[in-house]
Amino acid sequence: MKFWWLWRKREKELEKEIQHHLQMAATERKERGATFREAQAGARREFGNVGLVKDVTRDAWGWRWLEDLHDDARFGARMLLKNPGFTVVVILSLALGIGATTAVFSVIYGVLVNPYPYANTDRMVHLTVHETRGNPLFINLNGPQLQQLRQAGSVESVAAMGGWNLTTTEGDLPEDVRAVYLTSNAFIYLGVPTLLGRGLLPSDAPEGQDPENVAVLGYQFWQRHYNGDPGIVGKKIQLVHKSYEIVGVVRPRFTWGDGEVYLPLKLTADPARTYFPMTRLKPGVTRRAANAELQSLLEQFAKQTPSHFPEHFHVTLAGLNDHFVERIGGTLYLLLAAVALLLLIGCGNVSILLLARGTAREHEMAVRSAIGAGRSRILRQLLTEALMLSLAGAAIGVALANGLLKLIVNWLPEFSFPHEAAIGINLPVLLFCVGLALLTGIVFGISPALRSARPDVAQVMQSSTRKMTAGVHSRRTHSVLIAGQIALTLLLLAAAGVAMRAFVSVVKVNLGYDPHNVMPVGIPVHDHTYTTWEARGTYFHQLLKKVSEIPHVVSAGLSTNATPPNNGWELRFEISGKPAEEEQRARINFVSPEYFQALHIPLLQGRIWNEDETMHGAKLALINQTLARQYFPDGDALGSAIRVPELKGEPPLALAVAGSDGWFQVVGIVSDARNDGLRNPIMPAVYAPYTVMMPVWTQILVRTRIPPLGVLHAVREQIHTVDPDQQTDRDVLDLDGRIKHEPEWEQGHLIATLFAGFAILALALAATGLYSVISYAVSRRTGEFGIRMALGASPKDVLLIVFRSAVMSVAGGVLAGVLLTITLNRVLARWIQGSSLDALILAGVVLLLVATAGLSCFIPARRASSVDPTVALRCE
């Protein structure tokens, strides 16, 4: 802008200077006796062409490039508008690639690179351990242990949190509120300022005293419950009949623990009460050194509270985002690879088209160069055009990216990315995109430009005709580009095929239970309520009875930890009289007898315990087919006994029946149902009466005649009649919906859909590329075909000539693509879980590609063969 202003000023000054010159000259002439008109005209004549003088003077300013740019851009725009087909294809090719790449890169940036708003996130760790086998375990510590952790040499600071479901007790039905209790240093530890008011302060939980009744609201909760009331600070909120003063509201990205309200936590000395530690390492301390130091500390803790630790473990501190990187990282990088392929194919298209046009414009360039255009001037003209195309592509690409981004974020598996992540097209991503566009423009704009900028003027001019076949060099470049495009498209198509098949196998998996018209309603039990085994058992029983009475309910079963398709606690078990050679693990489920009826899981042998046995906490068990087959191959399961040694209560939280770690008699075998997700094989499972183990949360599975969510309100009202303070989980999904929220389903859906979409786009791009090359070649050979046909060639012969010209590159591309796909198969199989490439997919993909390529050739070939020879010959 400033530059423009300066330009205008100098322009005006030059005008003034020249006017003054003319005036002086005229005045002098008049003094010598000329008339006014003669003097004016004479002065002008002597001066010469004013415009031209200005022009050459402006040259001296050294700003000429700017004017040239303006001219180039205008000329470029005219050329591009003259060939709308070319322009649209190039811009779309770039826009698709850039849009898709930007979208996926934005997601990666948001989820993997910079997901957290907290301070020094790189030094924040989760205290996790690995058992000898299996997944990482999060370790919770009790109050005294946390104090000791604080003293560790590698640790800078420790905060802690606990969670509990509270309820608002102001409305008709109690509303569930996820409370996160944080030690009073946690807000300082996390280092994010609040939106309104203040965070929790050390003075909110003074040492040795009960914490103050203050609450900080989560952003979402503040929006939902209070409509974002800006004057909320200072008001009161009632949670389970206790009044808290609202002192602040956190920022939208502060979602630590997905809390809806944050309350001060007082660490107690009770060894059974554990808290989730939040640890920040000192600067410069490696993960490894910290692991080593904490190993001995945790071993010491394990001696104090053995039930909180696995038997053997080694400390493996995990970064805040490690879990998510593991879950979704591969998927996202795979998508990035896919869109990068799409971008490459798009760029291939652009390159083909620019190259073809460059050749077609050789004559124009020769004329320009013959009348004195410098080489750099022509190069600049072509570059300007290429850059205009790529910038237009980038602009449309950003718009496309915006749409695609929303789609991907919607489809991301809900618990596979940190909720703090702000996924949006942000500045780094935008820069990446524009950089990409410019690079594409320069690389692919300059390669044809370099060639056509030094045309062999004499040769081009002499060959008087504009229609001639392109040189061998350009034909070879075209063939290589086409082959490359086809190879990459084949890879993408094969990947899409594999991903779709993997997803189909997830969708069509045999569940072993009937999810239709069943909804699980979660029931969090309040702190300090129903603290004896009898009271809690009776309470759960009453809840179940009340819910069963609802008219549309067919059956209702209670299940503490058994919501398929991923259910049960995975624990070690023993079989009476059969000492285990290796570790035996099973999913242990606590359910009521109606559970099997509600889920339509058939009983195959024996019996299910009855209501009376449930109320007494009878030590009876059902096992699934897998367990029976694996551990009782002789069919002697019924009557045997199973023991789960780790099954111990921890009052007042988890209430177990006396002798819960003793022997359970197996009374029946039920059919297998998915219990380890949709893809993994079904694990051995044990079902025991829910009264054996009652934690502070349970749920009722309700089977209904009508769509179950329609009954939810009735269920809540019935529960309300048993305990007016008893809320249910707010977000209830029926089992059909839950399947669609399983990570395998969501991930499979995301990958399959996007890959299919990208593959189709790639196919369209490659087809356009091939079509452009063939029709360009055909249009240049119109004269040749005219001669051939005049000499007796049939349309079929011409058709064949055209096809033959494409066969080599298509066949080469297909071959390269097949080889590439087979080579990359292992990588693919690792990232698209549960997938494998087979001959069927590969054959299908090759067929699809060849058919598309055939069609892309056929259309221009037919045009060539149907041309009238007399017209063709005259078109010179």
Added chain:
Amino acid sequence: MSERYRNRIELLQGTLDLLILQTLLWGPQHGYGVSRAIRANSGDLLQVDAGSLYPALHRLEKKKWIGSDWKISENKQEVKVYRLTAAGRKQLMKERSRWEQISDAIGGILNPAK
């Protein structure tokens, strides 16, 4: 057309620069004044046309050999007046000695030593 002008600038470049700098040595002058002075001092022999003069003036200004100020003329007009800078003075000396060398050399060729 523009090529014609550009070529002439190139031909005259060294010489024209020298003439302009020399003219400004006698005092600040506007563009028309410079062209008139060159013509008068060469006995109407050298005529510098505007298409050479103004690019040369602007180029010398960019090189900081001459500076310019806007002044108000007797008939109340804004006039751009060029003046020689210290760097220009130095440049003038250089160009002069070079010109004299060339002039001597050519003179020597035309009039071989008798």
